[in-house]
Amino acid sequence: MSEKPKLAMYWGAACGGCEISVLNIHEHILTVDEIFDIAFFPCIADFKVHHVESYDDGYIDVCLFNGAIRNSENEEMAHLLRKKSKVLVAFGSCAYEGCIPALSNLTSKEATFNTVYGENASLDNPDGIVPLTEVDVAEGTLTLPEFYHTVKSLDQVVDVDYYLPGCPPESHQIWAVLQVVVAGLLEGAPLPPAGSVVGVTNVAVCEECDRVKNEKNIEKFYRPYQIIPDPEQCLLEQGIVCMGLATNGGCGALCPQVGMGCRGCYGPLPGVEDQGAKMLSAVASVIGAGEVGMEEAELEEKIQAVVDTIADPAGTFYRFSMAHSMLQRAKVNGSNGKGEA
Amino acid sequence: MTKQFEPVIVGFLCNWCSYRAADLAGTARIHYAPNMRPIRVMCSGRVDPQFVLKALREGADGVMIAGCHPGECHYVNGNIKALRRFILLKAMLRQLGVEEERVQLVWASASEGIILAEKVDKMTKAVRALGPLNWNEKVIGGGNGHKVVVAAPVAEEV
Ligand code: FES
Numbered sequence: 001m002s003e004k005p006k007l008a009m010y011w012g013a014a015c016g017g018c019e020i021s022v023l024n025i026h027e028h029i030l031t032v033d034e035i036f037d038i039a040f041f042p043c044i045a046d047f048k049v050h051h052v053e054s055y056d057d058g059y060i061d062v063c064l065f066n067g068a069i070r071n072s073e074n075e076e077m078a079h080l081l082r083k084k085s086k087v088l089v090a091f092g093s094c095a096y097e098g099c100i101p102a103l104s105n106l107t108s109k110e111a112t113f114n115t116v117y118g119e120n121a122s123l124d125n126p127d128g129i130v131p132l133t134e135v136d137v138a139e140g141t142l143t144l145p146e147f148y149h150t151v152k153s154l155d156q157v158v159d160v161d162y163y164l165p166g167c168p169p170e171s172h173q174i175w176a177v178l179q180v181v182v183a184g185l186l187e188g189a190p191l192p193p194a195g196s197v198v199g200v201t202n203v204a205v206c207e208e209c210d211r212v213k214n215e216k217n218i219e220k221f222y223r224p225y226q227i228i229p230d231p232e233q234c235l236l237e238q239g240i241v242c243m244g245l246a247t248n249g250g251c252g253a254l255c256p257q258v259g260m261g262c263r264g265c266y267g268p269l270p271g272v273e274d275q276g277a278k279m280l281s282a283v284a285s286v287i288g289a290g291e292v293g294m295e296e297a298e299l300e301e302k303i304q305a306v307v308d309t310i311a312d313p314a315g316t317f318y319r320f321s322m323a324h325s326m327l328q329r330a331k332v333n334g335s336n337g338k339g340e341a
Numbered sequence: 342m343t344k345q346f347e348p349v350i351v352g353f354l355c356n357w358c359s360y361r362a363a364d365l366a367g368t369a370r371i372h373y374a375p376n377m378r379p380i381r382v383m384c385s386g387r388v389d390p391q392f393v394l395k396a397l398r399e400g401a402d403g404v405m406i407a408g409c410h411p412g413e414c415h416y417v418n419g420n421i422k423a424l425r426r427f428i429l430l431k432a433m434l435r436q437l438g439v440e441e442e443r444v445q446l447v448w449a450s451a452s453e454g455i456i457l458a459e460k461v462d463k464m465t466k467a468v469r470a471l472g473p474l475n476w477n478e479k480v481i482g483g484g485n486g487h488k489v490v491v492a493a494p495v496a497e498e499v
Contacts, residue, residue: 272391276433284429285426287429299421
């Protein structure tokens with residue numbers, strides 16, 4: 001009997017949802033178990049880093065790496081797994097483009113520490129204890145990974161073969177991609193070109209959404225809690241920021257179908273470098289204020305009033321793609337450590 | 342004596358008004374700051390926010406978008422779309438820590454060579470006072486490049 005191909009899955013800065021999404025392929029997980037030997041998968045099996053270190057280079061056939069690169073441990077593991085894997089997949093939005101962890105690129109490491117260890121309402125830390133990379137105790141020196149200033153996507157630290165977007169990726173897409181990879185490994189079927197985004201439909205989420213779409217002319221934007229959306233009409237037309245038109249499909253438009261604007265987790269459409277800029281452009285063009293013939297000052301004032309109803313544009317448009325965006329992070333000035341100039 | 346900092350300003354000038362204004366400034370031999378590098382676009386409404394971010398990312402210290410006065414756009418309301426995008430972009434750039442003076446939208450008609458020249462002078466001065474932006478080195482820390490990802494469809498759903 002020939003050796004089974006080896007599968008690994010590891011997490012960087014992630015929430016654990018990606019692992020669950022893999023287990024969520026239902027009975028297919030049995031097929032995965034049949035086809036592959038698990039070589040490393042800390043969420044479901046007891047492996048240690050030294051096991052991976054002991055493998056020959058390229059020993060792992062497919063490694064699904066989920067999670068962003070937030071600290072030195074994430075980066076070290078990314079390098080190790082790249083070396084040991086034939087095919088490295090950036091699995092899920094964090095590894096692909098930074099996702100929620102990368103929203104902290106809008107502020108500084110210090111400000112993030114402040115929030116997490118200092119100012120959180122639920123916190124009880126009277127001595128202001130903050131983790132250090134090194135501390136001396138009676139038994140010797142203890143170390144922790146270094147927390148980076150900037151969150152990076154996986155491809156910003158190592159070469160990546162495929163990107164599988166989603167927060168988390170949809171199970172049917174995971175299974176479809178695994179089948180393609182398995183056909184490639186076992187039957188020599190052609191694999192998609194390296195660098196491909198897989199498990200997507202390459203049409204906007206709007207195409208997959210059956211809400212009724214008409215002309216868009218928005219005079220006020222609402223946050224989800226401020227409005228009960230009409231069940232039939234396009235959400236953006238109702239003033240809910242829905243990222244569907246700037247987001248790659250593949251999810252089946254799950255969120256807009258249940259009344260929540262698309263969050264944008266499937267990333268940009270083909271040919272788009274910066275999803276947030278594209279969304280900004282689209283949203284701005286449907287602002288229903290300012291007409292030809294108005295005085296310049298009035299024009300600006302009217303438009304500004306509508307723009308002011310969009311809370312947190314950077315965090316909204318780059319909710320999932322901050323690390324992969326053109327500017328990647330905020331320039332941090334001043335003592336508050338926030339991006340404000 | 343130390344050399345004064347000369348900012349690089351990328352200018353997106355609409356074909357019908359502002360580019361002609363720049364042309365006029367040239368033929369009229371108006372003296373103004375040589376810091377703006379003009380790029381001709383058909384209309385200020387053609388300026389994708391990606392252009393602005395890319396310019397900043399790739400080393401520009403500032404970006405000027407110049408178009409026809411409201412009401413005079415050759416595509417009726419392209420410049421009003423540009424204004425909507427610009428106002429929203431400004432809100433976002435503030436969050437990203439980009440100083441307001443670095444990205445500006447100005448109106449200059451084909452006959453306003455002098456006005457365009459003044460606006461370029463003024464913006465050059467303001468950006469010079471802010472100093473170099475140098476996004477790649479100073480903000481991102483270099484060597485941590487953006488990658489363009491190609492998209493390929495995977496097998497149909499099963
Ligand atoms: S043509 Fe000049 S702004 Fe539209």
